[in-house]
């Protein structure tokens with residue numbers, strides 16, 4: 001049976017599996033009809049790509065395209081780092097409210113080397129020991145929301 | 159309280175270099191793909207920017223991306239589909255709008271020609287065929303196209319065969335000789351791609 005056009009195209013583009021590629025190759029070698037069809041399809045595609053060159057010439061991104069991308073990346077980076085440092089600052093302040101500034105020695109180092117969320121993950125078990133699992137989770141959630149965790153007191157969590 | 163450090167940013171710089179390299183490799187093809195779908199230079203550039211921004215964010219989150227070209231095209235496509243959906247609700251995107259967003263780099267004649275090419279393509283091919291053809295013309299492999307379009311690789315083959323057939327048929331002048339009816343050689347003036 002002769003392969004269909006889609007298969008011949010995939011063969012031409014070397015997109016078939018190694019086995020299928022070999023099968024079609026053998027078929028074409030012994031079939032004048034498929035061999036001619038493959039040649040016609042290949043020439044058609046070359047012609048289409050040659051004509052596509054006009055479109056490619058006319059349709060290009062703006063010259064400052066990369067600059068715009070990099071500006072957007074840096075802007076986003078600044079925003080993210082400012083949010084992260086705000087979060088970190090908040091965590092540091094709140095942990096000191098609960099445990100005093102000696103907490104950093106207990107945790108093995110200062111808050112300086114920690115990302116905000118890592119710091120919180122490290123402190124949560126400690127909070128659990130002191131104020132219980134439910135209250136610790138509530139405090140962590142409040143810090144994540146950017147609220148003052150002392151509000152948990154008012155809410156009757158602790 | 160201990161002082162907070164400045165972020166070193168070396169990881170961000172490394173990913174930024176990655177973005178610059180990928181932009182050099184794929185941005186033109188991505189822009190053309192976005193342009194045939196949106197028919198609007200500014201919107202195509204915004205989409206391109208968003209795709210690279212999302213790449214940066216994904217990599218910043220330590221995500222490993224094995225096939226960046228397919229990943230970028232897929233993210234770009236999802237963004238474009240969202241834009242098209244939003245625009246169709248607002249009835250804003252139309253080929254006629256192209257001239258409302260001129261690029262100072264392009265002369266009006268070139269813009270008109272570009273508009274004609276895109277219009278011909280969009281009239282000739284179904285949206286799926288158009289996307290598939292564009293992705294193949296930009297050098298994506300079948301399996302990558304399948305990943306971008308979320309279809310099976312076999313479907314890619316069928317879409318490409320249909321697209322090629324239509325492009326060939328549109329290139330043939332009515333009443334042309336047998337050789338021309340076979341799609342080759344094609345009189346340039348009759349081809350929607352003719353420059």
Ligand SMILES: [Zn+2]
Nearest residue numbers: 002031033034
């Ligand atoms: Zn055959």
